[in-house]
Amino acid sequence: MNYAAAIKAANDLTNELPFLGSSPSRQDYEDALALVEYLIEHDPDSPLVEMLTAKIDKYENESPEFAEFNARVASIPSGVALLRTLMDQYHLTQSDFENEIGKKSLVSRILNGQRTLTLDHMRALAKRFGVPVVHLWGIDEDDFLILRKK
Structure with a gap:
């Protein structure tokens, strides 16, 4: 060289x-x-x-x-950030999550930080979009594996 x-x-x-x-x-x-x-x-x-x-x-x-x-991005819960990304990528509206989350008003409150995604919501979203639940939960997969062992 x-x-x-x-x-x-x-x-x-x-x-x-x-x-x-x-x-x-x-x-x-x-x-x-x-x-x-x-x-x-x-x-x-x-x-x-x-x-x-x-x-x-x-x-x-x-x-x-x-x-x-x-700082604003870091303050957004990862589940909400992923939900917004999925909405953008798949051209979905708040009404398109009735099977996974519920009514449009609940989706709106989750997106605005007034409510949080439940584990059932996360599981349903993960199943629909083929993403790991941990990505919606807000921890990385290594931490998730450690928690599962406890």
């Missing part, structure tokens, strides 16, 4: 894509998002996709401008 050539290539890449550098700006971030979108459409196997998305993730998690948003 030619270290000098690798270092030069990395420096050239950082000059062309400042977002990959040590202190990216908001504009660098916006440019990186646009490039990832382009790459996904035209060259999804490019190693740049992984490099940029990792750096974008780090930027969004560490940048003060995203702190309030990240």
